[in-house]
Amino acid sequence: MGRRKGSNTAQTSTNSSNQFEGTKIRFQDAEDDAVATDSSNLDESVLAVDKATEDVSMGEPEVSLVDSDDKTSADYYFDSYSHFGIHEEMLKDGVRTKTYQNVIYQNKFLFKNKVVLDVGAGTGILSLFCAKAGAAHVYAVECSQMADMAKQIVETNGLSDVVTVLKGKIEEIELPVAKVDIIISEWMGYFLVFENMLNTVLYARDKWLVNDGVVLPDKASLYLTAIEDADYKDDKIEFWNNVYGFDMSCIKKQAMMEPLVDTVDQNQIVTNSHLLKTMDISKMAPGDASFTASFKLVAQRDDYIHAFVAYFDVSFTKCHKLMGFSTGPKSRATHWKQTVLYLEDVLTICEGEAIVGSMTVAPNKKNPRDVDIMVKYSLNGRRCVVSRVQSYKMR
Numbered sequence: 001m002g003r004r005k006g007s008n009t010a011q012t013s014t015n016s017s018n019q020f021e022g023t024k025i026r027f028q029d030a031e032d033d034a035v036a037t038d039s040s041n042l043d044e045s046v047l048a049v050d051k052a053t054e055d056v057s058m059g060e061p062e063v064s065l066v067d068s069d070d071k072t073s074a075d076y077y078f079d080s081y082s083h084f085g086i087h088e089e090m091l092k093d094g095v096r097t098k099t100y101q102n103v104i105y106q107n108k109f110l111f112k113n114k115v116v117l118d119v120g121a122g123t124g125i126l127s128l129f130c131a132k133a134g135a136a137h138v139y140a141v142e143c144s145q146m147a148d149m150a151k152q153i154v155e156t157n158g159l160s161d162v163v164t165v166l167k168g169k170i171e172e173i174e175l176p177v178a179k180v181d182i183i184i185s186e187w188m189g190y191f192l193v194f195e196n197m198l199n200t201v202l203y204a205r206d207k208w209l210v211n212d213g214v215v216l217p218d219k220a221s222l223y224l225t226a227i228e229d230a231d232y233k234d235d236k237i238e239f240w241n242n243v244y245g246f247d248m249s250c251i252k253k254q255a256m257m258e259p260l261v262d263t264v265d266q267n268q269i270v271t272n273s274h275l276l277k278t279m280d281i282s283k284m285a286p287g288d289a290s291f292t293a294s295f296k297l298v299a300q301r302d303d304y305i306h307a308f309v310a311y312f313d314v315s316f317t318k319c320h321k322l323m324g325f326s327t328g329p330k331s332r333a334t335h336w337k338q339t340v341l342y343l344e345d346v347l348t349i350c351e352g353e354a355i356v357g358s359m360t361v362a363p364n365k366k367n368p369r370d371v372d373i374m375v376k377y378s379l380n381g382r383r384c385v386v387s388r389v390q391s392y393k394m395r
Contacts, residue, residue: 119185124150271297305347
């Protein structure tokens with residue numbers, strides 16, 4: 001395969017079709033110049049609706065600037081969302097933003113005369129959508145300096161009587177109301193759970209949501225597949241073996257441990273996709289974001305495998321009809337891209353053979369916004385027999 005374009009590390013930037021062992025549900029792309037009849041980019045994806053299983057994880061942010069000498073990793077996380085550039089990237093992600101707009105505008109019955117809490121509001125775009133959909137009041141909570149801009153945006157658009165921007169961390173602020181009817185948030189991070197914002201949404205749900213309240217989105221599913229990626233692995237990993245005539249292979253191990261956030265060509269996919277985990281944000285407990293899930297990836301052709309690829313789907317099941325989007329390689333690209341985990345071994349696999357194993361995902365103990373991933377996998381094939389455990393850290 002040729003080199004992929006526009007690659008980034010997890011520190012800077014994060015699509016594939018999903019396969020459910022049930023009915024496939026297709027979603028139409030959100031149009032750039034009009035509200036689409038369906039939602040987003042889920043070309044060949046399957047969203048875990050009511051039949052889907054268990055829990056999910058995290059995503060986006062908030063901020064407040066502190067003296068640099070006193071900053072923690074969490075402070076740097078919040079600071080990153082003070083810059084307009086990251087919000088520009090998210091707003092220009094049509095799959096992401098149009099899906100939320102479609103969900104809100106096409107399901108006004110959910111919002112009419114309701115009190116809404118927007119968690120990690122950023123520029124306040126979701127709050128503005130909710131206000132236009134007839135919400136009685138929207139509380140937009142944002143911890144970064146972007147909250148100041150959000151207040152100006154609300155005022156400029158004449159919605160100050162409906163939208164109140166509150167600057168601070170969800171865990172530390174007090175709302176002017178005892179309960180809210182709806183919680184909306186775009187909390188998803190690379191690999192779904194990177195940045196650990198899901199727990200913030202769950203905290204808000206447990207503290208302020210009415211008993212029969214709605215969380216949007218309410219389902220998220222994480223998938224795994226495997227790809228051939230010889231050229232790119234050589235460029236990113238094997239490069240360290242000989243750097244201008246010097247052996248720098250000690251860096252190779254570190255490079256292997258850091259998942260790459262990048263866009264994968266769907267033609268690189270060698271196996272089926274396996275559903276690792278589905279999370280119900282309306283019911284799950286905070287600890288459910290940590291999990292171990294088994295997988296079985298069956299080769300669809302004879303090929304080599306150099307990496308596992310993870311991606312996620314998000315669904316809004318409380319709408320008139322199911323809406324959502326996928327971040328998989330077979331769907332329209334998003335700013336989340338996919339997460340590539342390179343393997344120490346080059347696996348030679350024949351059609352019909354299976355890689356079996358398990359993946360363990362948990363927040364890093366030192367910095368909960370980072371993600372520790374451990375993969376156990378084995379292949380007992382005609383041309384390749386291997387069994388290995390690999391650890392990764394998204395940071």
